[in-house]
Amino acid sequence: MSKIVIIEDTEKIREELKTFLIRYGYDAIAPTNFENIFHETLREEPDLILLDINLPIFDGYYICREIRKTSDVPIIVVTSRDNEMDELMSMNLGADDFISKPFNTQILLARIETILRRVHGSNIRDTIVYNDLKLNLSNGSVIYNGITAELTKNELKILSCLIKNKGKIVSRDDLMDFMWNSDVFVDDNNLSVNITRLRKKLEGLGMKENIETRRGLGYILP
Amino acid sequence: MSIKDYLKDRTLFLLINFTLFIILCGIILLSNSNSKIIFLIFCIWFLPILSYIFVEFIKQKIFYTELNNLMESLDKKYLLSEIVKEPEFIEGKFLHDLLKRTNKDMHEHVKKYRDMEHEYREYIETWVHEIKTPIASARLIIENNQNGITKDINQEIKKIEEYIEQVLYYSRSNNVSKDYIIKEVSLATLVRSIVKKNSRDFISKNISIDINAVEGTVYSDVKWLEFILNQVIGNAIKYIKDRNGKVTISTIQNENNIVLTIEDNGIGIIENDLNRVFEKGFTGENGRKFGKSTGIGLYLCKKLAKQLGLGLTLTSKTGEGTKVSIIFPLGSVNLIH
Numbered sequence: 001m002s003k004i005v006i007i008e009d010t011e012k013i014r015e016e017l018k019t020f021l022i023r024y025g026y027d028a029i030a031p032t033n034f035e036n037i038f039h040e041t042l043r044e045e046p047d048l049i050l051l052d053i054n055l056p057i058f059d060g061y062y063i064c065r066e067i068r069k070t071s072d073v074p075i076i077v078v079t080s081r082d083n084e085m086d087e088l089m090s091m092n093l094g095a096d097d098f099i100s101k102p103f104n105t106q107i108l109l110a111r112i113e114t115i116l117r118r119v120h121g122s123n124i125r126d127t128i129v130y131n132d133l134k135l136n137l138s139n140g141s142v143i144y145n146g147i148t149a150e151l152t153k154n155e156l157k158i159l160s161c162l163i164k165n166k167g168k169i170v171s172r173d174d175l176m177d178f179m180w181n182s183d184v185f186v187d188d189n190n191l192s193v194n195i196t197r198l199r200k201k202l203e204g205l206g207m208k209e210n211i212e213t214r215r216g217l218g219y220i221l222p
Numbered sequence: 223m224s225i226k227d228y229l230k231d232r233t234l235f236l237l238i239n240f241t242l243f244i245i246l247c248g249i250i251l252l253s254n255s256n257s258k259i260i261f262l263i264f265c266i267w268f269l270p271i272l273s274y275i276f277v278e279f280i281k282q283k284i285f286y287t288e289l290n291n292l293m294e295s296l297d298k299k300y301l302l303s304e305i306v307k308e309p310e311f312i313e314g315k316f317l318h319d320l321l322k323r324t325n326k327d328m329h330e331h332v333k334k335y336r337d338m339e340h341e342y343r344e345y346i347e348t349w350v351h352e353i354k355t356p357i358a359s360a361r362l363i364i365e366n367n368q369n370g371i372t373k374d375i376n377q378e379i380k381k382i383e384e385y386i387e388q389v390l391y392y393s394r395s396n397n398v399s400k401d402y403i404i405k406e407v408s409l410a411t412l413v414r415s416i417v418k419k420n421s422r423d424f425i426s427k428n429i430s431i432d433i434n435a436v437e438g439t440v441y442s443d444v445k446w447l448e449f450i451l452n453q454v455i456g457n458a459i460k461y462i463k464d465r466n467g468k469v470t471i472s473t474i475q476n477e478n479n480i481v482l483t484i485e486d487n488g489i490g491i492i493e494n495d496l497n498r499v500f501e502k503g504f505t506g507e508n509g510r511k512f513g514k515s516t517g518i519g520l521y522l523c524k525k526l527a528k529q530l531g532l533g534l535t536l537t538s539k540t541g542e543g544t545k546v547s548i549i550f551p552l553g554s555v556n557l558i559h
Contacts, residue, residue, distance in 0.1 A: 010355050016362035023366065080354035084403040084445060102358035102383060104419075105365045173425050180421035183414060187430035 002116055005046040006030040007037060007063065008078070009055050017050070024109060024164075034058070038066050046073055048116060051095070053079040053086065061093055068094040074115045078103065106181050130163045130221060133207060144205040154190070155198045157182050162211060162221045171218035195219065223286050228279045243267060285309065300325060346393040350386055357383060377422070384456065388518060391449050395525045402443035402530070409482055410436045412444065413471050416451045423459045429467035436473050438480050440550040446526050450534075451484075453519045454546045458486035461508065461544065479533075482548045491538040499536055500524040 004026050008014045014030045021028035031040040034057045041049060041063075049067065053060035064075055074097075077090040082100035090098050097111050117126065127136050134143045140156045142149050151159065161178045162170060170178075172191065179186055186194065195211060202210050212220050229236070247260050293302055303321040308314075360379055364372040413436045417424070424431055458469050470485045491499060495506035502521040509515035520536075527534040533549030 010359065012359035013355065013362060016359060016366055019366050020362055080351045080358070082351075082354075082445075084443070088403075101354045102361050102379075105362065107418075173422070176425045177421050180425065181418050183418075185417065185431050185433065188428055 001025065001027045002047040002120075003027040003029065003044060004048045004050060004112070005041050005044050006050045007041065007055065007060070008050070008052045009034065010052075020105060026112075037063060041067065042071060047120070048112060049073055049075045050078050051075050053077060053081055053090075061089060064090065064093040064095055074119050076111060076115065078108075104181070106178065110181070128160060128163050130166055131209065133163075133202075133205075135159055135163060142201075142205065144202075144207055147205050149201050149205055151198070151201065152194075154179065154184055154186060154194045155201065157184055158191075158194055158198055162219060166221045169214050169218045169220045175219065223283055225279060228282070229275075232275065239267070239271060285314070300328065343393045343396075346389060350390045353386060357386075380422070384452075387449065387452075388522065391446075391522055391526065392518065395522055395529070402446060404441050404443055406439050407442055407444050407447060408439050409473055409480070412447055412451065413482075416448060416455055417471075419452060420455055420459060423456075424469075427459060427462060427467060428465060429459060429462055429469060432468070432470045433472075436471055436482070438473050438475055440480055442530055442532070442550065446530055450523045450526055450548065451482075453523050454484050454548075457519065458484060458488060458544065458546075460514075461488035461490075461512075462486055463489050478552050480550045480552065482550070483545060484547075485543060485545045487543040490540040490542055490544055491536075492540050496536070496538060500534070 004021055006014055006017050006021075006028060008017065008030065014032075018028040018030045029044055029046070031037060031044075033040055034055060037055075037058065051060050051064060055063070058066075060077060060079065064077070067073065067075065075095045076097040076099060077086075077095045078099050078101060079086065079090075080101040087098045096115055099108060099111060126138050127134050129135070132144055135141075135156075136143070137156070137160060140151045140153065142151060142159070157179045158175065161175055172188070176186060176188075176191055179191075199211055209222055212222060214220060243264065246263065250260055250263075251257070289306060292306060293299060296302060296305070303318065303325050306318070308318050357379060361376065364376045364379070410433070413433050417431055417433060423429075455469065455471075459467075462469075466487075468487050470483075472483050472485075474481045474483070489508065492507045495504075495508075498504045498506065499520050500523075501517070503517040504521070505515040505517045509517065524534050527548065531551065533547070533551075535547045535549070536544065537547075538544040
């Protein structure tokens with residue numbers, strides 16, 4: 001489990017962000033002692049840091065520079081100051097990415113995943129598992145009981161979204177939104193076709209559980 | 223200044239002299255003196271006066287013509303008193319001094335308003351940044367408590383964000399030099415990010431999007447472009463009213479420009495309104511029919527586009543759709559600097 005340290009002074013955002021990241025399977029820590037923020041942060045040995053710029057005592061730029069002196073941990077700057085200068089400044093001080101507030105949470109997750117995958121090689125979050133089914137995100141294949149099937153990009157996105165939300169109903173709109181946010185701009189008809197194909201492929205693998213349709217609500221992997 | 227005006231200005235002086243001369247002539251005639259002497263007196267009296275008037279006229283004519291030419295050539299007319307050299311005659315000196323003083327006072331007055339405007343702008347910028355924090359919190363809270371109600375609230379918050387963005391760019395649009403950075407922008411990346419930003423609206427209104435024909439790179443400010451494109455795409459979504467909505471975004475590379483076109487099959491704009499869509503506060507027929515229009519969006523787009531050195535055009539047919547083109551002159555980076 002990747003450990004993420006959130007350096008953020010607004011209590012509400014800190015707590016909600018922590019809850020959010022924990023819900024998506026990260027180990028999130030949000031220190032509140034800003035006097036000693038470097039040591040607290042570095043002691044946690046995080047895999048990634050989310051860093052605000054406007055902070056009490058030391059500002060984010062300073063913290064970024066100090067952390068870079070001793071550590072190469074990836075840093076994403078998250079701030080409401082969204083002009084290009086701030087972005088440039090953050091990048092110059094060694095931040096890996098820059099997201100402006102208010103951010104789209106899915107985009108934040110995507111950026112975190114991308115950076116973690118880049119830094120730690122391909123072993124992190126590259127395969128996701130659903131019961132006996134293994135989905136390999138990097139080459140788009142599924143393995144079930146030793147049988148492999150290749151998925152198209154669209155099918156891969158649909159299946160990964162449903163697995164990440166297993167046991168929960170995902171509405172068609174949410175599913176499409178997830179796909180749009182991964183650069184797949186499918187329309188309604190397309191989605192139905194893709195779901196049908198994906199079902200067939202999973203059936204072909206001999207999977208007992210398959211994608212179920214809940215009329216008027218959406219899809220679910222039980 | 224003509225000689226006639228000049229003489230008119232000196233009527234009284236000449237009149238007095240003539241009257242005195244006539245009175246003198248009367249006296250001389252009454253004393254039975256030689257009438258030749260009258261001619262002599264006339265010459266002695268009026269020759270110097272008339273030559274003086276003539277010389278003065280030439281001098282003044284030169285002075286005022288110069289002044290006038292200077293005024294014409296000046297870009298900022300109020301700088302005249304700073305540039306003109308101080309005249310040597312007394313009225314000129316006096317007026318020059320007056321002009322300088324009024325100018326100084328005017329400058330102070332203008333500066334006061336400029337400072338006020340600047341302060342207000344700074345306040346708006348700070349306000350916009352401040353308000354983003356509670357909005358970010360609200361969105362996270364919604365994300366962590368997803369249900370039908372919070373989803374609706376999320377949509378409303380998205381609208382709030384867009385209005386806030388508009389405030390920010392409105393205040394920035396009057397003072398462009400401060401915060402734009404020109405760099406290479408990939409149009410495909412730009413378009414994708416804005417489409418994603420509006421994904422929820424596309425999906426919930428079941429509008430399909432075609433962005434396959436977008437390619438090329440331009441040099442511009444990405445934040446400003448995002449704002450312009452977001453307004454245009456937002457309008458396209460807003461004015462698609464029936465099912466089977468479709469937005470097509472494409473680029474055409476010409477010899478000296480790249481044209482990014484956003485085309486929708488929405489309700490379109492009536493012909494009478496077409497040439498006024500970029501006017502501030504203009505809402506037109508669609509604004510009356512459907513409401514929720516401020517007449518600021520396209521006005522701002524045009525203004526920002528102009529400052530970035532881009533062209534922005536709109537064509538539309540009622541019932542068929544609207545087509546907005548953003549024209550990037552090639553080498554626009556050179557044009558701006």
